[in-house]
Amino acid sequence: MSSAVDPATGVVNILDQITLTNDQVAPWLGRFHDHYLPGAQRRGMRLERVWRSPAGRDATTVHILWVLPGIRAFYAMRGAAAADPEVAAFWAATDSHALERQRRALQPAMPEPADAPAPAPATPGAADTTGTAPAETGAPGTNPTVAAPSGADRTAHRSGAHS
Numbered sequence: 001m002s003s004a005v006d007p008a009t010g011v012v013n014i015l016d017q018i019t020l021t022n023d024q025v026a027p028w029l030g031r032f033h034d035h036y037l038p039g040a041q042r043r044g045m046r047l048e049r050v051w052r053s054p055a056g057r058d059a060t061t062v063h064i065l066w067v068l069p070g071i072r073a074f075y076a077m078r079g080a081a082a083a084d085p086e087v088a089a090f091w092a093a094t095d096s097h098a099l100e101r102q103r104r105a106l107q108p109a110m111p112e113p114a115d116a117p118a119p120a121p122a123t124p125g126a127a128d129t130t131g132t133a134p135a136e137t138g139a140p141g142t143n144p145t146v147a148a149p150s151g152a153d154r155t156a157h158r159s160g161a162h163s
Contacts, residue, residue, distance in 0.1 A: 010107050012074040014045070014066040019100040025052065025060045028094065032064075036090050043077045043084075044068060059099055074105065 020028055029050075037047065048065040055061040068074045081087045094101065 010070065012068040012071060013048070013106040014068065014074075015104045015106060016064040016066070017061055017100075017102045017104075018064075018094060018098050019055045019059050019061045020098055021059050024097050025062065028097075029062065031090070031093070032062075035086070039084060039086060040066070043080045044073050045077055055099075061100075071107075 018028070041047070045066045045068060048067050049063075050065075051063040053061050053063065068077060091101075
């Protein structure tokens with residue numbers, strides 16, 4: 001039995017990482033939710049998870065995991081994004097205050113273990129993506145997809161093309 005996964009037929013995951021000063025996280029997540037997310041979903045991107053993690057003392061990194069059903073869907077999404085001026089405007093606005101941003105396209109290198117539970121897809125509402133999550137991640141009754149922010153070291157590096 002082979003442990004390889006055929007990249008032509010496998011899903012494509014996209015991991016966006018945007019590092020912002022702590023005071024910019026909630027406003028950025030609100031703009032993401034209201035302005036970027038609807039178009040991304042129309043382009044075939046399925047939002048899987050949104051997390052926050054400390055990036056030092058004064059900043060937080062927002063991690064966004066998307067899923068596309070395959071490489072053809074990935075390239076179709078890229079073409080649709082390139083034709084949409086709102087996509088470029090959103091990322092240009094993000095770059096005006098982001099400390100760093102990256103996008104990685106990922107495909108499975110090995111098959112999922114047969115006993116691995118499938119994660120529930122994210123269904124973000126404004127509270128899920130605007131920084132109003134409870135302070136303790138994973139506590140009973142909290143939203144496990146949004147972690148409480150902490151601080152961060154600042155970096156001036158920006159990289160990655162976003163769609």
